[in-house]
Amino acid sequence: MHTYIEDIAAHEGAEVTLKGWLHNRRSSGKIHFLILRDGTGFIQAVMSKAAVGDEMFKAADHLSQETSVIVTGTARADTRAPGGYEIDVKTLEVVGESHDYPITPKEHGVDYLLDRRHLWIRNERQQAILRVRHEIINAVRDFFNTRGFILADTPIFTPAACEGTTTLFPAQYFEEQTAYLTQSGQLYNEANAMALGRVYCFGPTFRAEKSKTRRHLTEFWMVEPEMAYADLNDVMDLAEGLVVSVVERVLDKRRRELGVLERDTSKLEAVKPPFPRMSYDEAVKRLNEQGLSFEWGGDFGGPDETMLAQQFDRPMMVHHFPAAIKAFYMKPDPARPELALGVDVLAPEGYGEIIGGGERLADLDLLVARIREHHLPQEAFEWYVDLRRYGTVPHGGFGMGIERVVAWICGLEHVRETIPYPRMLYRLYP
RNA sequence: UCCUCAGUAGCUCAAUGGCAGAGCAUCCGGCUGUUAACCGGAGGGUUGCUGGUUCGAGUCCAGCCUGAGGAGCCA
Numbered sequence: 001m002h003t004y005i006e007d008i009a010a011h012e013g014a015e016v017t018l019k020g021w022l023h024n025r026r027s028s029g030k031i032h033f034l035i036l037r038d039g040t041g042f043i044q045a046v047m048s049k050a051a052v053g054d055e056m057f058k059a060a061d062h063l064s065q066e067t068s069v070i071v072t073g074t075a076r077a078d079t080r081a082p083g084g085y086e087i088d089v090k091t092l093e094v095v096g097e098s099h100d101y102p103i104t105p106k107e108h109g110v111d112y113l114l115d116r117r118h119l120w121i122r123n124e125r126q127q128a129i130l131r132v133r134h135e136i137i138n139a140v141r142d143f144f145n146t147r148g149f150i151l152a153d154t155p156i157f158t159p160a161a162c163e164g165t166t167t168l169f170p171a172q173y174f175e176e177q178t179a180y181l182t183q184s185g186q187l188y189n190e191a192n193a194m195a196l197g198r199v200y201c202f203g204p205t206f207r208a209e210k211s212k213t214r215r216h217l218t219e220f221w222m223v224e225p226e227m228a229y230a231d232l233n234d235v236m237d238l239a240e241g242l243v244v245s246v247v248e249r250v251l252d253k254r255r256r257e258l259g260v261l262e263r264d265t266s267k268l269e270a271v272k273p274p275f276p277r278m279s280y281d282e283a284v285k286r287l288n289e290q291g292l293s294f295e296w297g298g299d300f301g302g303p304d305e306t307m308l309a310q311q312f313d314r315p316m317m318v319h320h321f322p323a324a325i326k327a328f329y330m331k332p333d334p335a336r337p338e339l340a341l342g343v344d345v346l347a348p349e350g351y352g353e354i355i356g357g358g359e360r361l362a363d364l365d366l367l368v369a370r371i372r373e374h375h376l377p378q379e380a381f382e383w384y385v386d387l388r389r390y391g392t393v394p395h396g397g398f399g400m401g402i403e404r405v406v407a408w409i410c411g412l413e414h415v416r417e418t419i420p421y422p423r424m425l426y427r428l429y430p
Numbered sequence: 431u432c433c434u435c436a437g438u439a440g441c442u443c444a445a446u447g448g449c450a451g452a453g454c455a456u457c458c459g460g461c462u463g464u465u466a467a468c469c470g471g472a473g474g475g476u477u478g479c480u481g482g483u484u485c486g487a488g489u490c491c492a493g494c495c496u497g498a499g500g501a502g503c504c505a
Contacts, residue, residue: 024466031462048462065455080463099456100440105466106454107442111497167503184505209503210431222505301501344505356505401505415505426497 002070005041008085011075018043018087021122022067022098024105032060034089036071042124044081045071047089060092065104066122068095110416117421118430128257129417132250133406137202139249140223140400143242144200149225152192152199154185160380167208169218181206184399187329187384189226190360193395194387200225212425213302214414215352217403219423226397232331232341232359235396236317239345239355240275242400243315247271250409263411267349270313279320280339283308299325300344305353309346315354319343328370331359331396343398351408357398364388 003016020038027033030049035042049057063069073087080086103119113120120126144151157171157179173179185201192199202223209216225242227234247268250258258265278286287294290307294300300308300318309316323332323340330340342358361367367388371378378385406418416422421430 026464026467027461028464028467029461031464033464033467035465044465046463050462080465082465101455102440104441104455107466109442109498112441205505207504211503212498213500213503216504220505299503353505399505404505 003075005036005038005043005083007040008043008075008083008087012077012085014075015072015090016075016087017070017072018045019070019095020068022063022065022069023124024065025063027061030057032057034060034063034069034071034092036069036087037122037124039127041083043083043085043087045073045087045089045092047092052089052091056092059094063094064098065101066098066119068098069093070095114416114422114427115429121420124260126417128260129406129410129412130420131257132254132261132410133402133418135250135254136246136406136409137221137402139246140242140402141202142249143245144223144225147198149198149200150192150196152189152196152201153203154182154188154192154201154224156182156203158182160377169206169208183207184222185224186226186397186399187381189224189397190329190395191383191387193226193228193397194391194393197229198225198227210425214416215302215404215407217415217419217422217424220415220419221402222399223402224397224399226395228393228395230359230396231394232319232343232396235357235359235398236277236319236343239317239343239357239398239400240273240315243275243345243355243405244271244273246405247409258410261410261412263409267313267411268409271348272314275314275345276312276316278308278316278318280318280322281320283318286311297322297324302352305346306350309348309350309352312348315345315347317343317345319358326358328374328376329361329367331361331394332366341396345398345400347404347408349408349411351404353401354404354408355398355400357396359394359396362388362392362394364392 002019003011005018018036018038020036023035023037023042025032025034032047034045034047036045047060070093071087071089072091073089076086076088077084078086102116121130157173168180168183171179171181183205189199189201200223204219205222206219208218225238251265251268284294284296287304287307292304292307294304320333320339321342323338326340326342330342333339333341344353345355346352347354361370367385371381403415403418407415412418416424
């Protein structure tokens, strides 16, 4: 049995064994300060020459960064310790040596760190981010699971594009057929919703876009809920509830990690319902009032999204987009067919779009016409069209990009730090 | 794909067209309360690559390579 650092408070005054790695070391002539980490936290182990004797003290002289060690000693409360506790070392055993660890306590460039991502994640800050990511994913799953949604995952190998526009990663599929890595579970989700009522899928998504920005990865994780018998308002209510629930959960369970990241939590505490909801028409008007010349009919760029979101202290929604800039499966507004019943959720503080979705096109004839207009091969979509042939109903849902949500909640500059091994244009290692 | 910027010691960065430097890391020595500990010493260089201008190029010019930020596209 050994003790995890996160549980140290329960062992005050007792002798404990910690198993971990040496994170850093400071030394004086007759006293060593060894910073240990074990994946659950960091703690300072104090080794005095008088307590352990010359031999063990000298052996600890040359312990280097990331040496794996087993330390036994007494847990002691100490106001000088950042975590409130220290260990007075009785014995120390080296499990595995570490020489010339490449990530030193000083600064490093992003490229250098990404080439050593497998080691970079040992860093306290990176650990905090990955813990928040874990909490966000759990919060998302709990949100849907406690509301009657069924997890029904969609395939990663797909026969054709879900949305004709973006580029796909091809893969050889047995003999003569090419498969593509999924760029959205959307279409399969609709079929699943017709079977199970309310569903969600949660998995990796692949986009072969040559995007080179702080908001893009080629491989990212997306959660996509879909509801039968739902309209645009139901979709917006669901998106709002999800975001509020996730932020509350992180504030509740991961305060310590947000502190490590120096996140201004007052910005997150402001994330309360209701979120402002604004039509595309209104958004265009606002942009022009703010001095950005934006023409009706275009899609928002980064600066446009930032300008819109900056006017509020919580996420905002833009709905009723021009149909021309949205996917073929979006339902047109019956009152104004040039508009699509889609919605985007924009995160505050300039983080941009975190959710995109809306009400789907449920009418058979119109869907077939749209597939033709978009020059998509109808044979590949016959199964999807079937959903309109056999008991079609109003339905809708959305997709939420996990990495963008993590970046926003953690207050990060770039989504590359939000996933253990980011895949980007020009980056496939490690 | 386009635009902008960057590339010098293991790492982070200095160096007016004129001797290649500092901090950290590593190694040696000192220190019983350090918090990216501190103090003293040592080793460490094909200045991304190729060519050009010049008495002389890390520095100026051209091309290429690699990366970053942004655009487009999207979550």
